[in-house]
Amino acid sequence: MPRSPRARRAYHHGDLRRALVAAATAQLDRQGPLGVTLRGAARAAGVSQAAPYRHFASKEALLAAVAESAFRALRRACEVAARATAGAAPAVRLDAVATAYVRFALGHPARYRLMWAPRPRGRDYPDLQASASGAGFALGEALASWGAPGPASGERFVERFFVTWSLLHGLVGLLLDEQLPRDVVRRVPPDALVRTAMRVLREGILPVS
Amino acid sequence: MPRSPRARRAYHHGDLRRALVAAATAQLDRQGPLGVTLRGAARAAGVSQAAPYRHFASKEALLAAVAESAFRALRRACEVAARATAGAAPAVRLDAVATAYVRFALGHPARYRLMWAPRPRGRDYPDLQASASGAGFALGEALASWGAPGPASGERFVERFFVTWSLLHGLVGLLLDEQLPRDVVRRVPPDALVRTAMRVLREGILPVS
DNA sequence: TCTGGATGTTGACCATGTCAACATTGACCC
């Protein structure tokens, strides 16, 4: 029997690996980390419980693939924002990229948390490690246009880079866990919080003025 | 038979709740979040598998108790640092408290992560919520001595507060997940990173100088 | 056409969270 264009495979799935990652991502988004189940992902892909082991050594390896794809998506989101503000002033670019970063995180909370979970660790999954660094790289580019032109260099850049990333990452953490004072969150939309954070970052908090 | 001072209880444990929290904390520190097991904690306490259910409605409730106690410890660490620098300049106090905060997190990585995990959520466990806010409060106090004297007030304070906390929280996140460039981490000890972050926070990054 | 490796399936094992039914204890009251 010839296959229709989108043939249901009789025995072999055809693209099980991708299907499993998609299913696991859906589980994660819908039911949180506890909802991610190897057996469930297999069921969603219409495949037996042990089939995933042909593509992933363990549940953790599947989660690593999910996290890796999420880091790539985050990077893309940042890059889109950077391109959209290509000619603008450094401060504007930074705001744009930072906003994209936070929006991604708030839009996919469970995924963002998985990316930073203790397991899977990048150390154990080189591809995950690489895509994580890639996301950081996209953020760094937004900062590179700041001081001296050309490729960012020197201690100052590294300093700015890690402080900025830390601030964004921490802001996301506080927002996701609803740790900020209620009234603040209710009154100020996330985008405004990001802008405030970036302004404080640029100008400092010392001059209370 | 009369009980010796540290009698092994025949049937009733005596302080099972506390013992379970301690056992779960030990599991967490030693083997990470996946190592935490209700049955394992019960075993460690020398008690049957179902006994914990007399004290905790679920595994999650036990974890909430662990997180709650961790937040209290974090708060204490910050307060000790604040008291130790009671009369010092605001910048010195901030550095001290921030360092204490990060040291706690790096010293108890698994616990710190649990405190910020999606589950248990503070929303579901009032005591956890309270102790989390308490930790934030301790941090806020270090900032209160900054601008106007007296109880911190107004929008400016909230702004400083959430930006500072975000920065610290994010820095911890990057450090715990080894997301910062290798050479930076290897060259610069955590305490110095914290000081740098706080300096950038005070002075801003705009003047590349 | 044959054949081997890649990919799936079946059936099992074991650990774990959770619950219902039952046992034991100690404190309080007469």
Place this chain on the structure above:
DNA sequence: GGGTCAATGTTGACATGGTCAACATCCAGA
């Protein structure tokens, strides 16, 4: 002292889930 009850533990069981070994099926290349 003796009785009673709520708190606290225990036993046995169930369902779910990660994982593996043994077996089945399929596709690609010699």
